[in-house]
Amino acid sequence: MTTELARRARISAVQMCSRSGASHIGSALSVIDILAVLYGDVADVDPHRTDDPSRDIVLVSKGHSASGVYAVMAHAGYFPLAWLDDYYLDDSHLGGHVTAHGIPGVELSTGALGHALPFGVGRALADAIDGIDRRVFVVMSDGECAEGSTWEAALMAAHRQLGNLTAIIDRNRLQILGGTEDVLGLEPFADKWRAFGWEVREVDGHDHEALAEALRRRSGRPVAIIAQTIKGKGVDFMEDRVEWHTLVPNADHVTTALEQLQADASGGSGSDHA
Amino acid sequence: MRDAFVRKLTAEAETDPNVMLLVGDLGFGVVAAFGDAYPDQFLNCGVAEQSMVGIAAGLAAAGRRPFVYSISNFPSLRPLEQIRNDVCYHGLGVTIVAVGTGLAYGSLGYTHHGVEDMAILRTLPGMRVYTPADALECAAAVEQILADPSPAYLRLGKNTEPLMHAGQPDLSTGGPLLVREGSDVTVLVTGPIVVQALAVADLLESEGISVRVLTCPVVKPLNADGIRSAADGTVGIVTLEEHTVLGGFGSAVLEAFALRGWRTPIMPLGLADEATHIVGGQEWIRERAGLSTDHVRRSIETFTRRAS
Numbered sequence: 208m209t210t211e212l213a214r215r216a217r218i219s220a221v222q223m224c225s226r227s228g229a230s231h232i233g234s235a236l237s238v239i240d241i242l243a244v245l246y247g248d249v250a251d252v253d254p255h256r257t258d259d260p261s262r263d264i265v266l267v268s269k270g271h272s273a274s275g276v277y278a279v280m281a282h283a284g285y286f287p288l289a290w291l292d293d294y295y296l297d298d299s300h301l302g303g304h305v306t307a308h309g310i311p312g313v314e315l316s317t318g319a320l321g322h323a324l325p326f327g328v329g330r331a332l333a334d335a336i337d338g339i340d341r342r343v344f345v346v347m348s349d350g351e352c353a354e355g356s357t358w359e360a361a362l363m364a365a366h367r368q369l370g371n372l373t374a375i376i377d378r379n380r381l382q383i384l385g386g387t388e389d390v391l392g393l394e395p396f397a398d399k400w401r402a403f404g405w406e407v408r409e410v411d412g413h414d415h416e417a418l419a420e421a422l423r424r425r426s427g428r429p430v431a432i433i434a435q436t437i438k439g440k441g442v443d444f445m446e447d448r449v450e451w452h453t454l455v456p457n458a459d460h461v462t463t464a465l466e467q468l469q470a471d472a473s474g475g476s477g478s479d480h481a
Numbered sequence: 482m483r484d485a486f487v488r489k490l491t492a493e494a495e496t497d498p499n500v501m502l503l504v505g506d507l508g509f510g511v512v513a514a515f516g517d518a519y520p521d522q523f524l525n526c527g528v529a530e531q532s533m534v535g536i537a538a539g540l541a542a543a544g545r546r547p548f549v550y551s552i553s554n555f556p557s558l559r560p561l562e563q564i565r566n567d568v569c570y571h572g573l574g575v576t577i578v579a580v581g582t583g584l585a586y587g588s589l590g591y592t593h594h595g596v597e598d599m600a601i602l603r604t605l606p607g608m609r610v611y612t613p614a615d616a617l618e619c620a621a622a623v624e625q626i627l628a629d630p631s632p633a634y635l636r637l638g639k640n641t642e643p644l645m646h647a648g649q650p651d652l653s654t655g656g657p658l659l660v661r662e663g664s665d666v667t668v669l670v671t672g673p674i675v676v677q678a679l680a681v682a683d684l685l686e687s688e689g690i691s692v693r694v695l696t697c698p699v700v701k702p703l704n705a706d707g708i709r710s711a712a713d714g715t716v717g718i719v720t721l722e723e724h725t726v727l728g729g730f731g732s733a734v735l736e737a738f739a740l741r742g743w744r745t746p747i748m749p750l751g752l753a754d755e756a757t758h759i760v761g762g763q764e765w766i767r768e769r770a771g772l773s774t775d776h777v778r779r780s781i782e783t784f785t786r787r788a789s
Contacts, residue, residue, distance in 0.1 A: 307571065314542075316570050319562055325532040326567055329539020336521050356563070359532030 209415050213243035214471055216278035217441050219291050221464045223274045225456040227295035229303050233439040233451030235275025237379040238346065240413045241434055242267070242279040245344055245375075246312075248415075249422040254284040257312045263341055264330050266315045268323030269348035269377065270304035276313075277301050285312040321354025323347065324374060328360045331372040331429075344422070345374045350382035353391050358403065364429040365404025372429045373422065374405075377412060379438035381449050400431040412436035441468055482638045482673070483580050485616030487511055489623045490548060494519050499544055500627070503537055505530050505551035508580075512550065534560040537575045538567035546627060548635075550578040553586055553595040557602055557634065564632075569605045574630035577602070582612070582636040583672060583723030584770070587763045591756050594766075595636065600728030602634045603701045609633040610701040612672040612722075612730070615642045618698040621652045625699075638673035645675060645696060655704030656697050657711050663693035666719060666785040667712035671697050671730040674723040677767065681778045690785050700730050705737035709745065716788035717746030719781050723772065726751035746788040750780055 216239050224232040246252060251263040267276050274294060281288045286300070293299040300309060304318030317323055327345040334341050351357060364372050378396070380387050387393050397407045406426045410417040412434025421432050438452070439445025442464040456464060487508075494500040494515065501522045502515050516523035526533035530551060537547040549556050556577050557564070568575045582595030603610045609631065613619040619637060626633040650658050657669060661682055668678045675696050682692035695711050697703075712718045720731035731749025738745055753771035767773065 316566065319566055321531075322535060322563065322567055325535020325563070326539040326542070328532070329536035329541075330543050331539075332524070332536065333540050333543035333545060356531035356535065359527075359529035360535065362529065363526060363532060363536065 209243040209247040209419075212247045212279065212282055213239050213415070214468060215282045216243060216275060218465060218468045219278035219282065220274040221442065221456055221461055221468070223278065223291055223294040225458070225461045226292075228455050229274060229295040230453045230455060231271045231274065231303070232456060233381070233445055233448070234269060234272040234348070235278070236440045236442060236445065237436045237438045238269065238272045238377045239275045239279060240415060240436075240440070241346060241375055241377060241418060242276060244415050244418040244422060245346070246279055246283045248419055250342070250344055252312065254312060257285070261339070261341055264314050264327070264343045265346070266317075266323040266327050266344065267305050267346045268317055268320065268351060269346065270317030273301065273303055273305045276305050280312055286310065320348065320351035321356040324357050325360040327372055327374075328364050328369065331364070331369045332367060334371055335367065335369060341371065343372050345372070347374055347376045349376055349378045349380065349387050349393060349396070352376065352393055352396070361400070361403045361405065368427060369429045370425065370427045373432065374429070375422070375432045375434055377436050378433050379436040381438045381447070381452065383452050385449060397433055400433070405429050405431045407431050407433060409433045409435065413440055441471065443467060482613065482616050482619045482642050483511060483640050485619050486578065486580070486623065486635075486637055487515060489620045491515050491518065493623065493627060494522050497546070497627070498522065499546045501540060501545050501547040503533055503547050503549045505533050505555055507551050507555070530555050530559040531563050534563035534575070534577070535567050538563070538571065538573050541568070541573035541575045542571070546574050546576070546630070548576045548578050550580065552581045553579055553593045554598055557595070557598040561601065564602070565605055568632045569607055572607055572631055574632065576626050576633040576635055578635045578637065580637045581639050583638065583674065584763045584766045585639045587761055587766045590760070591758070594757060596724050596752050599636060599700060599722070599724050599730065600732065603733065605632070607631050608701065609699075610636070611698050612636040612700055613698040614670065614673050614675045614696040615645045617644055617646045617649045618658070618696065621649050622698055625652050636672065642673045643676060652699055654707055655699040655702060657695035657704070657708055658698070659693070659695050659711070661692070661694040663691040663715070665691045665715055666717065666781060666788075667693045667695065667715045668719045668721060668781065669695050669697050669708060669711070669734065670721045671700055672723055674721060674767070674772070677772070677774060677777060678721050680774060681781060684774075684778050685782060688782065690782060692781065697730070700733055703733050703737050705741060708734060709738070709743060712745060716785055717748070719784055720747065720749045721777065722751045723767070724751050725754060727754055746784070748780065748784045750777060
């Protein structure tokens with residue numbers, strides 16, 4: 208059940224950031240539902256066969272959401288939950304941005320923005336040439352749609368009609384110093400993707416059924432799923448607050464956050480990873 | 482050298498379907514034949530170099546051997562972060578090919594002068610760096626690049642370089658390659674500017690200085706032992722490159738010798754640390770940007786007399 212996967216991942220991500228003094232908890236909480244639906248349901252990936260040549264490719268372009276990515280992947284069985292305990296700390300497996308080296312299931316190291324969509328176009332193009340029916344998913348932030356490389360790749364994806372490529376944009380409308388529309392406006396955002404030749408689907412980025420439906424449906428063109436999200440989702444004092452891109456939750460924050468996230472259990476057991 | 486590169490890559494593509502050529506909408510009259518012959522191994526990425534390198538990395542992760550081709554700084558400096566993060570961080574077998582490096586596009590202006598790229602790209606982890614002097618070294622470099630699935634940077638000249646060798650040289654040891662025998666001083670050159678070293682060697686011979694000239698197409702990994710023994714019996718090494726003296730080939734030789742505690746006298750010759758505002762062809766700018774024949778001649782002469 209992907210909602211339970213997301214709930215557990217949220218709890219872990221809050222604990223990880225607090226314990227290690229790491230930023231980006233707001234970004235992690237924003238994207239966790241998308242990742243849970245991908246890793247836990249839609250993408251044809253399996254923690255027990257991460258080298259399977261026919262697996263789907265999941266790329267996370269917003270590398271700063273690493274705490275959320277790692278929390279989802281650990282709870283989905285890609286590596287031991289214990290790895291989360293020293294996230295971001297000295298000699299950890301897991302650093303503050305998504306890294307492929309030595310971490311099962313991570314396809315691409317990211318951290319600088321605007322990198323995964325071009326890489327994903329390359330992977331999707333190789334499959335298109337070879338006639339391999341495998342999907343490439345690229346999870347992106349809305350802020351990184353200011354990067355020119357994103358739109359360069361969007362041009363190529365449409366030019367080659369890469370129907371095996373799906374971009375999911377975590378549209379939480381916040382970046383480090385303010386709202387996306389205040390910093391460097393992206394709207395009309397969906398129209399931009401459509402104008403670039405992509406099929407656009409707009410969904411509630413915290414509704415797992417809607418996400419799964421939008422992600423599952425194939426197209427003959429590249430698909431951009433604009434997932435309307437709330438930065439800091441699940442913790443009321445973090446929700447839609449710009450500062451939680453950067454702030455580190457303290458002990459009181461964690462207590463309150465965990466109360467809210469544990470109360471949110473929808474049929475899951477109480478055995479949360481601590 | 483440019484045509485030789487495309488010929489060589491075409492031959493490799495025929496036997497290896499993973500070999501791909503990606504171009505940034507450059508190479509008119511040069512790359513079309515490749516695309517016609519192997520449409521599934523050719524991709525014009527448009528004027529979009531960052532995306533081109535990211536796409537190449539994605540293709541390499543899927544098992545391809547992409548060669549990313551554009552001119553001068555466009556495939557190197559523009560997408561530098563993609564080369565660093567997407568290619569080198571992941572150790573992927575992407576080859577960046579810059580045609581017309583150095584001052585080959587002299588008259589097109591400083592934007593088109595590839596004179597800092599080698600210094601920058603050679604610092605990237607695992608990046609192999611090649612500056613062939615002629616078509617034969619270029620073909621050998623392509624073979625060596627394909628023999629190893631790791632990142633590479635191939636710096637090409639243009640099309641008019643005279644051949645320095647009787648046949649395709651063996652780069653398995655990393656060179657350097659003897660071009661002219663001499664006994665007083667060793668001049669070690671990377672790239673097509675070897676012709677100037679040979680011209681200077683002729684001039685110095687008439688002054689009684691015997692100049693040994695070698696090319697060193699493999700800038701990284703640098704064969705320090707080979708370079709040291711190639712200079713045996715001479716007073717020291719002058720390096721010559723059509724590139725800034727800051728951080729390039731000469732710096733690589735100096736670093737290698739200093740790290741090993743070798744005391745061989747070394748003098749790096751290259752372009753001055755300034756943007757070129759002169760309009761003119763390759764020879765014209767060489768003569769005015771710190772690489773004039775006279776300057777090189779006098780520098781080698783002074784170095785030889787002092788080191789003797």
